[in-house]
Amino acid sequence: MTNSLAINLENFQQVIIEESKTKLVLVSFWAQQIPESVALRDKLAMALANCSDTLLFSTVDCESQGQIAQQFGIQSLPTVILVQDGQPIDGLTGPQTDATINEFLDKYLPKQQDVLLAEAKTLLAENKVSEAFPIITQAYQLDNERADIKLVLSDVYIQTGKITEAEALLKSIKMIDQDSAYQSLMAKLELATQAADSPEIQALEQQLASDADNVQLQQKLAAQYSQVNRHDDALTMLFLLVQKDGADIASKDLLLDVLKSLPEGDALASKYRRKLYTLMY
Incomplete structure (x- = not known):
């Protein structure tokens, strides 16, 4: 003992x-x-x-x-x-x-989701968002009704560019749980939504609309997408470039950089790693 x-x-x-x-x-x-x-x-x-x-x-x-x-x-x-x-x-x-x-x-011991929630909060406070992602995701899988878990997961979603997921999760939080932390996240979501469609991105999209085959423009736009956490848009664009031209090293390197920036366990990263592996082998 x-x-x-x-x-x-x-x-x-x-x-x-x-x-x-x-x-x-x-x-x-x-x-x-x-x-x-x-x-x-x-x-x-x-x-x-x-x-x-x-x-x-x-x-x-x-x-x-x-x-x-x-x-x-x-x-x-x-x-x-x-x-x-x-x-x-x-x-x-x-x-x-x-x-x-x-x-x-x-009745007295902390539940596993409580331990995971506390760990995710600590990682977020240390700006280790990628490390917090799989942990708070696991806590949500264990209890998808708790508002405190939803709020932390929403924060992680926003910081990793999963705007749609964050918006849906925040909408599911009951009015009684819409405290100051909830209001802060709603404001954060609004800012992230605006940043995702910045003037720089709009300008590049307009240029690309009139010059659709310009590879450098597509790379610049993909990089801008990635910077504002629109990773799905960036990966879609870059994968098409690599798929079209296997010798396009710049696009491939950029695609790999975006994948590396995604948190461990991210479904989007897994999806494009599989697609890239299939394309190469």
Whole structure:
């Protein structure tokens, strides 16, 4: 039980009073002569092996620490008590099945989507948008109803040029959840929409309309598309150029640069990598 902390009279104050101010403390009371209490202790240790950030698992050997067991009013074993701010808030008594243990822990342990959401927020704060993309996408797959997950995914969509996806996701957020973060993202979406059709892009599109076979114009326009995150338009244009002329190294290099700029796991990148592979081999 390397992930558990044995409570004694010396560390009682630190664990039960001080530690429980910042995280939940789960105390498993056991005695060697009560096999059920040992079994529950070990099951909890295994279940909580990777949860030390949010919950401290501790044990009390009632044979050697009877004074502590008496202080908690333990009358039978096995008994488990959950402590917060120095006070018991929940617990278990008697033998437990895996199902009842999981049901109890699920009430207090963060869900996987919560962990992923927190990780994605941290990455966004560090401007690591590409790294945040697959993580927040996974969180959304686990729970596609939560507004907080939708907001972060919308932000990632906007920053990676998925304007249509961001707009659809923001529209799905209920009015009760349309807080200041939502309003900020709506403004960000509007700016991104405007940038996606800048005067420079409009000018290049007009030139290309009257000179449709001009490869340099198409490359310039594709580069502009990529800069404002219109990656689908850029890749479509560049792939057609490479498809038309396999010796067009400049277009191929530009296409590869756009692909490299897309986040890991992006469906668009996967699609064009497959198309490029098929074209080359």
